[in-house]
Amino acid sequence: MSDDFVSIIDKDGKAPKGKDPGLSKEALQRLYRLMVATRLLDERGLAMQRQGRIGFYLQSTGQEASHLGAAFALDDGDWLFPAYRQPGILLLRNVGIDKIVSEWLGNSGDTSKGRQMPVHYSFREANFVSISSPIGTQLTQAAGAGMAARIRGDDTVFMTFCGDGGTSSNDFHTGLNFAGVYKAPVVFVCENNGWAISVPQKCQTASETMAIKAQAYGMPGVRVDGNDILAVYSVTKAAVDRARKGDGPTLIETVTYRMASHSSSDDASRYRDAKEYEAWKKKDPIARFQLYLKGKKLWDEKFETEVVETTKAQIADAVKVAEARANPAASTLFDDVYMNLTPQLKAQRQELADLIAKGGVGAEIGHFPL
Numbered sequence: 266m267s268d269d270f271v272s273i274i275d276k277d278g279k280a281p282k283g284k285d286p287g288l289s290k291e292a293l294q295r296l297y298r299l300m301v302a303t304r305l306l307d308e309r310g311l312a313m314q315r316q317g318r319i320g321f322y323l324q325s326t327g328q329e330a331s332h333l334g335a336a337f338a339l340d341d342g343d344w345l346f347p348a349y350r351q352p353g354i355l356l357l358r359n360v361g362i363d364k365i366v367s368e369w370l371g372n373s374g375d376t377s378k379g380r381q382m383p384v385h386y387s388f389r390e391a392n393f394v395s396i397s398s399p400i401g402t403q404l405t406q407a408a409g410a411g412m413a414a415r416i417r418g419d420d421t422v423f424m425t426f427c428g429d430g431g432t433s434s435n436d437f438h439t440g441l442n443f444a445g446v447y448k449a450p451v452v453f454v455c456e457n458n459g460w461a462i463s464v465p466q467k468c469q470t471a472s473e474t475m476a477i478k479a480q481a482y483g484m485p486g487v488r489v490d491g492n493d494i495l496a497v498y499s500v501t502k503a504a505v506d507r508a509r510k511g512d513g514p515t516l517i518e519t520v521t522y523r524m525a526s527h528s529s530s531d532d533a534s535r536y537r538d539a540k541e542y543e544a545w546k547k548k549d550p551i552a553r554f555q556l557y558l559k560g561k562k563l564w565d566e567k568f569e570t571e572v573v574e575t576t577k578a579q580i581a582d583a584v585k586v587a588e589a590r591a592n593p594a595a596s597t598l599f600d601d602v603y604m605n606l607t608p609q610l611k612a613q614r615q616e617l618a619d620l621i622a623k624g625g626v627g628a629e630i631g632h633f634p635l
Contacts, residue, residue, distance in 0.1 A: 272489075272493050273285065273496040273499065274493045274553055277560075278559065278560050279557070284499075286502070288498070290563055292337075293563055294563055294568075297551075297555070299357055300329040300550065300554065301576060302353070302572075302579075302580075303329045303333065303356060304329060305573070306352060306580060311525075318370075319370060319383050321382055322369070323350065323384045323527070324526075325350045325351065325353065327492075327545065327550065328491065328522075330493060330554065331454075331550075332354060332426065332454075333494065334493075334497030334501065335424065335498070336358075336424065337501075338505045340422070342392070343421055343423065346426075347386075348396065348426040349384055350456065351426055358388075360391050360393070362580055366583050366584050368381070368383065373594070374590045378600065379593045385398065400427070400436075401434030401437050403427070408439075408441070408449050411449030411450050412443065412444070414449075414450060415447065415450060420509050421450065423452070423508075425453055428457070428458060429455065429469055432470065432478060433469055441479070442482055444484070444513070448514070450508035450511070450514070451514040452508060452514065454501070454519060455519070456519050458522050460533075463527075474488055475516075484513055484515055484516060486515070487516070488517075489520070491550075492520075492522070492549070492550040493550070494550060524545065524546065524549075595621055
């Protein structure tokens with residue numbers, strides 16, 4: 266993979282004058298906290314899956330700088346149409362960790378009422394649209410939302426994510442084509458982590474880069490070092506400002522690496538070269554940002570201990586709260602099908618309630634068994 270991309274933090278942890286975005290001390294330390302918290306949350310999620318407490322988990326390890334740097338460039342009122350490897354954005358937008366864990370469990374605290382797979386979040390209060398497993402669908406959704414905002418004349422910006430594999434989907438072409446034609450205020454972020462599950466980039470596209478694909482849709486394409494959080498932020502901030510001014514969409518390719526397997530159902534060691542993994546491990550985005558902060562006298566061992574221990578305690582407390590919540594009530598099975606419940610659904614809901622009351626279907630577990 267070529268190293269021809271925008272980069273700011275060098276190997277010594279320094280940022281050249283004129284390139285450093287000049288974020289405040291508070292912003293820099295907050296970004297570091299979020300990166301560490303995202304990784305610790307991922308570690309806890311995978312551990313709970315291995316313990317049999319949840320059914321599935323998917324990590325973003327190694328990609329924290331990519332999605333947090335991008336989302337940090339947005340305003341609070343902007344919207345996100347995510348893929349499934351950007352959990353740090355939820356922490357950035359102050360979603361309670363207990364709500365995140367409740368989604369893993371699919372319990373009564375889950376906004377999706379247990380109907381989605383774990384790690385397929387949806388949080389209206391964070392303008393975070395539901396994650397969907399089909400690859401690329403979020404790209405057309407973001408394009409449509411952006412087109413609507415442009416018609417209304419508001420200045421909202423929409424950000425959407427996909428992986429390198431997502432660029433092979435029909436929705437990638439459709440989403441970027443419509444956004445380009447209608448100058449929709451959308452920032453498309455392709456997190457190129459080298460692998461679409463077990464399919465390497467060389468088998469994904471003959472294109473020199475992912476960013477170059479933007480030319481076909483009449484929008485700028487920028488390639489950035491996805492493990493450099495300052496570079497990702499700077500590039501994305503320019504794209505967000507451009508979209509907000511009415512100048513249309515941008516495609517950003519963040520060059521990064523998936524340090525973990527694709528998901529808890531995958532074993533990357535079966536198809537990935539160990540030497541490749543070790544080489545990328547040395548480019549850990551958290552360690553790189555830590556070195557930068559140390560040079561700015563914004564990081565020391567005391568700060569690190571406080572960040573890690575505080576976050577671990579918050580996660581542990583959140584897991585306790587989430588696991589104490591009951592399963593969704595059986596009656597919620599019939600919610601949200603129609604705005605007004607039909608007579609047929611009302612009858613079916615009553616039939617289920619009667620069965621449970623008589624000790625029949627669902628009596629022992631308290632929810633409809635799948």
